[in-house]
Amino acid sequence: MTEHSRQDPDGLAAASDARGLEALIARAARAGKGLPPVERWDPPFCGDIDMEIRPDGTWFYMGTPIGRAPLVRLFSTVLRKDADGGTYLVTPVERVGIRVVDAPFVAVEADVSGEGKDQVITFRTNVGDVVEAGPDHPLRFVDEEETGGLKPYLLVRGRLEALVARPVMYELVGHGEEIEVDGIPMFSVRSRGAVFPIMPAERLAKLSA
Numbered sequence: 001m002t003e004h005s006r007q008d009p010d011g012l013a014a015a016s017d018a019r020g021l022e023a024l025i026a027r028a029a030r031a032g033k034g035l036p037p038v039e040r041w042d043p044p045f046c047g048d049i050d051m052e053i054r055p056d057g058t059w060f061y062m063g064t065p066i067g068r069a070p071l072v073r074l075f076s077t078v079l080r081k082d083a084d085g086g087t088y089l090v091t092p093v094e095r096v097g098i099r100v101v102d103a104p105f106v107a108v109e110a111d112v113s114g115e116g117k118d119q120v121i122t123f124r125t126n127v128g129d130v131v132e133a134g135p136d137h138p139l140r141f142v143d144e145e146e147t148g149g150l151k152p153y154l155l156v157r158g159r160l161e162a163l164v165a166r167p168v169m170y171e172l173v174g175h176g177e178e179i180e181v182d183g184i185p186m187f188s189v190r191s192r193g194a195v196f197p198i199m200p201a202e203r204l205a206k207l208s209a
Contacts (some may be wrong), residue, residue, distance in 0.1 A: 021061070022071055025091065038090045039158055048097040051089070055163065059108035059127040076127040079104055082161035105129065105162035107154050112175050119175065122193040123154055125162045134192025139142045139164075141198050144193055150198065173198070 052060045059066040059075065066072055080090045087100045109124040121133045131137050133154060142151045152164040152172065164172065172189055178187040178201045185201040198204075 008061050022074060025074055025089065035077050035157070038078055041095075043089055043091060043093050043095045045088075046094040046096050048196075049089070050098075051149070053098070053100040053104050054099045055102040059110075075125045076105070076129075078142075079160060080131050082145075083159075085192075087160075103153060103161045103163040105156055106162065107131075107162040107164040107168055110164075110171055117190060117193060119190045120167045121172070121175070121189065123162065123164070123168070125156060129156050129162070131162075132155055132192055133194070133196070138194065139189065139191070139196040152198075 004118050010123045020201065028068045050075060054060065059072050065077075075089065078089050080095075083102070086097050087104060088097050094159045105124040105125040105127055108126050111122045113120050114121070121139075123129075123131050125131070131154060133139050135176070136156050140153050140155075142153065143149075144151045152169050153161040154164060156162050164202065173189050175200060176187050176189050179190075179195050179197075180186070180187065181195060181197050184198040187194050187199050187204045188197045190196070
């Protein structure tokens with residue numbers, strides 16, 4: 001913990017429970033007035049706190065799951081991932097580090113409208129973000145070595161991504177098509193005019209054989 005956080009007993013790093021954090025963040029985030037401009041804030045780093053986001057989207061504080069959905073949503077509004085790879089809770093006056101096991105959000109629902117080049121895929125995350133996949137919110141698919149499967153991620157805001165839940169991924173694959181990407185036939189999905197390759201069509205054919 002830094003000198004700054006030791007000198008600030010009322011700061012985020014010194015909060016003894018989730019309720020204490022809630023009061024501090026609510027003032028900074030101005031809950032109910034849209035997302036705060038965390039990307040524009042440049043506060044000092046004040047140490048890490050014992051907060052962790054698990055792969056299923058559950059938030060823990062000091063070893064205890066945060067069961068109140070409105071509280072988790074509030075915390076998510078001041079979340080930021082920086083160029084150093086760290087994920088932080090950020091207010092205008094301080095920045096504290098938290099642990100993220102996989103992605104900070106989970107895409108729990110998808111709606112597909114239109115067809116072909118006009119197709120739009122809209123996702124809802126576990127913290128209430130509604131995001132249309134496209135050039136500004138790309139999808140990426142990562143090989144999962146331990147299972148041999150794929151893990152899809154959606155860029156939500158800033159550098160923060162949502163892991164697409166497995167049932168939603170299956171739905172997504174149902175809207176895939178073979179599209180040539182850089183001269184290679186790829187099984188892909190479209191949204192907002194962008195093409196997101198899932199895997200080479202040849203690989204898919206082998207898996208389906």
